[in-house]
Amino acid sequence: MKPVSRFSLPTMTSRFLLFSFIWWILTDGAVNSWWIGIPAVILATLTSVALIPPVKLVWYEVVRFVPYFIFRSVTGGFDVAKRAFHPAIPIAPDLVEYPLRLSPGLPQVFLINTISLLPGTLTAELNQNILKVHVLDAQANFKAEIEAVEQRVARMFSVNLTNRGGGE
Amino acid sequence: MLTEYVSAVLLVAGAIFYLAGTIGLLRFPDVYTRLHALTKADNLGLGLIVIGLSLQASSFAAAGKLFLIWLLVLLAGASVSHLVARAALHKGVHLWKR
Structure with missing residues (x-):
């Protein structure tokens, strides 16, 4: 730019x-x-x-992101509340690595913050485009979820998912 | 009248999620899992409270102010929990595993 x-x-x-x-x-x-x-x-x-450099927002995608985010927030809230109230505390936490396909910049920051608010995932560190994610339940399909939200964020900011994660 | 009931239900529901976040904070085994409890439950809890209060707000600007607060708390919650988790990793805090 x-x-x-x-x-x-x-x-x-x-x-x-x-x-x-x-x-x-x-x-x-x-x-x-x-x-x-x-x-x-x-x-x-x-x-x-x-x-902050200019961002090119695709408004149609922004509008589509809002109900998705609200729905996932509700799911996340219920999920963690259920686990907190449950007598046995059913959690199986793990620390996993996710190679980001988004390049550094505002879209990446937005993605990382969003992941922390999504059900069962919490970002812990970013190093050379490898994102360390703490997951509350290692059995859950967190990778597909992160990939999906990454694609949504990329469409919203109209950027490409070209970064092959940790390449350098 | 109806909006007041809807508002009351949303406020109580929001408070329940805050309670869940606090119970998770006390019961979950390590710093990372506790952050999960705080961010997710408070995000939804505050969202419900903001909607509940917006229904009773005197003006559009007042409702907008509540919504801005929600956005700022989301931003702060996500950033701060990321920083706390990162600091814990750097200090070598072991994560609890089943």
Whole structure:
């Protein structure tokens, strides 16, 4: 990605609108607050553009991701609650390695955080694109689940799963 | 009236998941499994509480604020649990196995 493209108008505009919306929510739409709000929003926009390169989101995939994430969160909550309340604590934890196919960057960070919130998986370390994942139940099919969410994240950020994991 | 009942049910359900997270924190055998209990149960528990409270919120902005809190807690929960697990690995904390 060229550094020039960072300060592109569409990126700046969309982030400006996003931060304005957040400010509006935080202040309950108080008109007076915009004296501080507009400078704050401009500063936030510049900071975010400087720190986070532009992302190309595929909105259709983002919308599809939301119900998936909610459904998996509910499953994860029920799963861990069941195991916590069960007299025998039915868990069989293990530490497994998963070679990430996503390249480093914002999509990868998003994926790692998502994996930690999905049922039965918790990311513990990232080293040379090898992700160490702690699983609550080694019998569960965690690999297929991580692969599926990795594909979803890649489609959402419209990036390729080219990285062959730990290649370097 | 109906929304108040729905809201109450969601709030109680959320509290039950918080309880589950706390019980998991106390009963699970090691730091890694305890993090599982906290992140997953609290994610759902807070989500239910946020929806429950949003139904009673006075304005759209108030509901939006609750939703923002949920997003921030998700982000913080996922990042912090990753960092705690990583620190434990680096310190050589053995993971409990059955």
